[in-house]
Amino acid sequence: MTPRVNPLLEMTRKLGLLWRSVVRLLQDRQALRQNLGHLRRSYRAGGLQHLKGALLSIPPKVEPGSWIFYQHLLATNVLPRIRNQIASQGAPVLVSIIVPTYNTEPGMLKEMLNSVKNQVYPNWELCIADDCSTEPHVRTILEAYAAKDPRIKLHFADQNKGVACASNQAISMATGAFVVLLDHDDLLEPQAIFRAAEAVIHNDADMIYSDELMISADRKKMLYHAHRPAFSPEYLRGHPYIVHMVGFRTQLLRDIGGFDEALRISQDYDLILRASERAQKIVHLPEILYLWRVHESSAGHDQAAKVMEVSSAVLQRHHDRSHTHGTIVPGAGFNFFATRYPLQPGLRVAIIIPTKNHGDLVRQCVDSIHATVKEVAFDIIVIDHESTDPATIEYLASVGDKARVMRYEGPFNFSTINNWAIAQLPDQYSHYLLCNNDIEAIKPGWLERMVELGQDPSVGMVGAELLYPDRRSVQHAGVCVGAFGIAEHYGKYLEVDPDAHDIRYLGRLAIPHEISAVTAACALIRKDAFDAVQGMDELLRVGFGDVDLCLRVLQKGWRILQCPAAILIHHESYTRGKSFNEDPHPEDSAAFVARWKDFLALGDPYHNPCLLLTQHSWHVKTPMHCSFESRRRVFERDAATGRQKIYHG
Numbered sequence: 001m002t003p004r005v006n007p008l009l010e011m012t013r014k015l016g017l018l019w020r021s022v023v024r025l026l027q028d029r030q031a032l033r034q035n036l037g038h039l040r041r042s043y044r045a046g047g048l049q050h051l052k053g054a055l056l057s058i059p060p061k062v063e064p065g066s067w068i069f070y071q072h073l074l075a076t077n078v079l080p081r082i083r084n085q086i087a088s089q090g091a092p093v094l095v096s097i098i099v100p101t102y103n104t105e106p107g108m109l110k111e112m113l114n115s116v117k118n119q120v121y122p123n124w125e126l127c128i129a130d131d132c133s134t135e136p137h138v139r140t141i142l143e144a145y146a147a148k149d150p151r152i153k154l155h156f157a158d159q160n161k162g163v164a165c166a167s168n169q170a171i172s173m174a175t176g177a178f179v180v181l182l183d184h185d186d187l188l189e190p191q192a193i194f195r196a197a198e199a200v201i202h203n204d205a206d207m208i209y210s211d212e213l214m215i216s217a218d219r220k221k222m223l224y225h226a227h228r229p230a231f232s233p234e235y236l237r238g239h240p241y242i243v244h245m246v247g248f249r250t251q252l253l254r255d256i257g258g259f260d261e262a263l264r265i266s267q268d269y270d271l272i273l274r275a276s277e278r279a280q281k282i283v284h285l286p287e288i289l290y291l292w293r294v295h296e297s298s299a300g301h302d303q304a305a306k307v308m309e310v311s312s313a314v315l316q317r318h319h320d321r322s323h324t325h326g327t328i329v330p331g332a333g334f335n336f337f338a339t340r341y342p343l344q345p346g347l348r349v350a351i352i353i354p355t356k357n358h359g360d361l362v363r364q365c366v367d368s369i370h371a372t373v374k375e376v377a378f379d380i381i382v383i384d385h386e387s388t389d390p391a392t393i394e395y396l397a398s399v400g401d402k403a404r405v406m407r408y409e410g411p412f413n414f415s416t417i418n419n420w421a422i423a424q425l426p427d428q429y430s431h432y433l434l435c436n437n438d439i440e441a442i443k444p445g446w447l448e449r450m451v452e453l454g455q456d457p458s459v460g461m462v463g464a465e466l467l468y469p470d471r472r473s474v475q476h477a478g479v480c481v482g483a484f485g486i487a488e489h490y491g492k493y494l495e496v497d498p499d500a501h502d503i504r505y506l507g508r509l510a511i512p513h514e515i516s517a518v519t520a521a522c523a524l525i526r527k528d529a530f531d532a533v534q535g536m537d538e539l540l541r542v543g544f545g546d547v548d549l550c551l552r553v554l555q556k557g558w559r560i561l562q563c564p565a566a567i568l569i570h571h572e573s574y575t576r577g578k579s580f581n582e583d584p585h586p587e588d589s590a591a592f593v594a595r596w597k598d599f600l601a602l603g604d605p606y607h608n609p610c611l612l613l614t615q616h617s618w619h620v621k622t623p624m625h626c627s628f629e630s631r632r633r634v635f636e637r638d639a640a641t642g643r644q645k646i647y648h649g
Contacts, residue, residue, distance in 0.1 A: 042473065042493065067213075067222055070624040074191070081628045082120050082194055092123040093200045095193050096174035096250065100166035101184040102131040104138055108185040108217075108293065113145050113152075115187040115291075121194035125176060126152045129169035132160040164259035164267040171250075171258050178205075180247035181268070185293055188245065192289035195630055196247050199283040203634050203649040206252050206279035210245040210289035211610065217295035225620050226506065229513070230605035230646050231282040231635035234453070234561055237315060237326070238511030239336050240269045245290040248275050265303065266310040273318040282635040283649060286608050288624075304334050312337060324456070332501030332510040338565075341452040349378040349451065349524070350429040354408075354417045355437040356385040359392030361571065366403050368441035375448045378433075383408050383421045415536035415545040418520075422535065429527055430455075434520040434546070438571035442471070446566040450524045453512055453561050458642050460529035460558025461550060463518025464566035465491075465509070472496065475570045477509055478562040479517035479547055481596070481604040483613050486589055487517065487547045492616035501564070505618040508562075515562045516554060516604050520546030521570055529553050543585030544592040551596060557643030605633040605646045 043051040086092075097116055101109070116126050126149075128142060139156060146152040153173050157166065171179060178200050182188060192210070199205040209231075214224040228241055235241055246268075256274045259267050276282060312328045315337055319326035326339040351369065355362050366380055380403035384396055396405045406424060408417055422432055431454055433447070441447075446464065454462040466476040477491030491509060496502045501510040523546065533552040536545050550560055583589050593600065603609055610625040611618050632649035 041470070041495070066622055066624050070626050073623075073626040074189075078626060078628050079120055079190060082191055086121060086194065092121075093178060093197050094176035095121070095124045095196055095200075095247075096171075096176035096179045097124055097126045097182050097188075097193070098167060098170040098174065098179055099126065099128045099182045099184055100131055100163050100170060101128055101133060101138060101142070102160070102163070102166070103133045103135045104184045106137050106141060109138065109141050111187060112182070112184055113141075115189075116182070117145075117149065118190050119188065119193045120190050121197055123197070124151060124193050125174070127155075127170040127173040128152065129155045129166040129173070130157060131163065131166040132157045162261065162264050164261045164263055167267075168258040168261065171253055174250055177250055178247055179250050179253055180208075180245060183244070183292075185295070186244065187291040187293070189289045189291065191287075192245055195285045195287060195289055196245070198630060199285065199632055199649065200249075203281060203283050203632060205247075205281050205283040205634075206249045207275050207282045208245075208247045208285060209242045209282075210285040211287055211608065212244045212290040212292050213288045214292045214294050217293050219291075219293070223294055225288075225610075227286070227608040227610045227618070227620065228284060228506070229608060230284050230633035231276070232514035232606070233276065234559070235511065235513035236273065236276065237318070237337070237339055238331065238513070239507045240272070240311070241506055242272050243268070244292055245285075246272060248279075252278060263310065263314070265307055266314050269311055270314040270317075273314065274321075277318070277322060280637050280639060282637075284633045284635075286610060286631055286633065288610075308334065311335065315339075332507065333503050336501075336503060336507055336510060338511070341455070343375060343448065343451060344455050347376065347430045347451060347455060348428055349376060349431045349433050349447065350422070350425055351378055351380045351433040351435050352383065352418055352421050353380065353403075353435050353437050354383040354385060354414065354421070355387065355392075356412070357387045357389040357392045358437055359387070359389060359395035361437045362392070363395055365435070365437055365439050365441075366399065368439075369447075370402060372441040372444045373447045374444065376451050378447065379404060379429075381406060381421060381425070383417055385409075385412065385417060413538060413541040414520075415538045415540055419535040419538065422530065427527075431527060432525050432530060434523045434525065436521040436570070439466075439522050440569040440571065442569055443567055446568060447524075449565040450563050453563055454524045454526060456559075458559050458644070459561055460526055460553040460556070461518060461560045462524040462566075463515070463560070463562045464522040464568055465562070465564045466519070466521060466568055466570040467496075469569055469571055471569065474509070475572055476519050476521065477564070478513075478515040479519060479550070480607045480613070481516045481547060481551070482600050482607065483604075483616070486593060486600075487544060488616060489519065490515075490616060490618075494617055508618065509564055512561050512563050512565070513606075514559055515606050516560065517547040517550035518560060518562060520549070521572075522566075522568055525549075525553070526558070529556070529558050532556055539591055540588045541585070543583075543588035545588070548592060548595065551599065554646070557638070557641070557645065559644060602648045603631065605648065 142154055146154050155169050180196050196208055199208045211228055212226045215222055260270050316328050326341050329338045329340055331337040382403045382405045384405055384407045386409055387393055450462045453459055468475050472495050474491035474494040474496055476489040479487050480490055481487045503510050536549050540548055554560055609631050610621055612621050634647050634649040636645045
């Protein structure tokens, strides 16, 4: 028997979320002032529905004491269990911690060293290569610590050659099977090396990375939470979102030649790109394991232009090695990059638009597509589901060569209609674009950008970024499976500038990235992917058929990408209506939950477990998530086929 969503409980839950948002605003005058304009505009744009959504998009206040409380939970609830597990664990892996030093401030140097010595996992070695520091305290401190702990290994260079050279020297000293990188002025959380060892022992990791917290130099202020998704190759090409903590199989580092010593900056981005090209298993540790201390001398902060120049060149070399034919163009801001891919010959897209009546919307949709798509061959197929409106019938009869009209008869079933339409088409199409009749294209090049990504044989589907008719509020920026109990759009009701890239949330609104699902309101799918999963599941008549399609494509090893450069208007629910407080498709919801209960239980791998599932955006949980269970997310690449798997380790 399929489980059913209780409408009363669902309404109660949503009202509770709204009430907490209202109370939070009333208690925080600064937050009220900051959001009042957005709330007013939301109400004017979409009435109470939009106002409710805007309230839910306001991030919860992160209290200054939350980090202190998190540390208390870690010390009392998590670390004792880890110590017990280590005591019973046999054949531990040796982890080599690599640190290049140069004129490190005394207090920071000691704190870095102490953060290593305080690791609950004891089977580590600390390989420090000093790059000919001119400050005598550096050698004095390092030698004093090494004298007390034989796990600390030192090398002092006789001339300064840069951080890449020093890092390679430290790597040459490593005897562990796995290497973790640590900057000389940063800190590891006490469970960090244990989590790295877990990934090596249980997941056979070639590469790992964790979440991190940016803090002030004096450790008194939390500046930024970096809670990352599972490994996303396309995301990494647009933004070096993997920074700290990062580790590699030692042999992998040596096989790729370590750091490029010709680079004085961006050497870490270059290394991560090269290692990720070779790594078969990349494990994300969704936990704050690294404290990045931000100060005036932090690498890259005082030479942004040079960083962009070098990183662009590094990224271009990655594309050249990967044979993607990508070309780097200016991105959305500092450390953001855009890639353009040449369109392959022979591509043709069938744009499928089901409708019943609403000829004015169909006309707007068809005309806007013709006005904005110039470089991709396409045909528009309008599926007329028994329209009775005379104006619609007249328009469809006169549409001419702008679109082909096919008449479908039978009960409404969104999945069936799309499957039927595609089954009627010739084999000339490389891709299908599933498109609602209430979509309006507003900027040239949107389909070109989607096809650029979708032509990659490893990419099964590509989603667009959809705005509400006010052109300021996000309706869809990908789908989080599990949000609000089942699935929901990312970014919903966020206010953005449609003429500028928004780099909030680690750039999730600015650069293409892997994701678990996108909406069929505007989704590109490869013909061979659609055929492989046998189209949409007709059991799901209206709700969640698109999410189900995406998950089945994902299961087959194709990547699914969200494309922020494809920005369109979605005149949502003009045709079929939508309720905030009631599930309009309870049977579909129940069937989806029953089918994907294991996926829902484990969590969407592209949604960090430290982030809320009761918000449309990427907001941090309060109190901060603290758990003994690591919930590792594993990206595994099949070297022979190029297909991928994303799963929990």
